[in-house]
Amino acid sequence: MDDYPLLDLFWTMLWFFLWIMWLFLLFKIVTDIFRDHEMSGWGKAGWLIFCILLPFLGVLVYVIARGKGMTQRDLKQAKESEAAFQEYVRKAAGTSAGGRTGSADELARLAELKDKGAITEEEFLRAKAKVLS
Structure with a gap:
């Protein structure tokens, strides 16, 4: 252990x-290249060749040239995933998606209306039977 100081x-x-960290960035860039639908196939091939042949320079140039677009594509992907x-x-x-609720939610709303006194017991029972049928 003395041969290798702290x-x-x-x-x-x-x-x-x-x-x-550089490997993570390289993988992120490769996935971003394939995710970009606006870039042509030749453009994708060019960036991939640049990042493979001159890896450090290719990654740095890509981040400088297309970094803002990477962020926008990431945000778009996150929004689409959240919506799905x-x-x-x-x-x-x-x-x-139209805002219609399920029968359990409808029954809870009816019970709340009955508790507040907005509807009578008979109205509650009729509405409950209608929801459950």
Whole structure:
């Protein structure tokens, strides 16, 4: 252990961390290249070749030239994923995008109206039978 001082260990860990960060950035850029529907096939091929042949320079140039677009595509992807998730939850919960509620929600609303005195017990029972049928 005396052959490898603490400072050398620190520098090794720092360079390893930076290398891993660069790999993450490279993978992010490759996925962004394929996600961009506005870029032509030749443009995608050119950026990929640039990032593979001159990896450090290619990644830096891509981030400088197209970094703002990367952010916009990420936000668009996140919004689309959130909308798809919300739609799935609505379908799974028995509600639709048009604002119609399921029978459990309707019964809860009716019970609340009855508790407030807005409807009578008879009106509540008729509405309940209508919802459950």
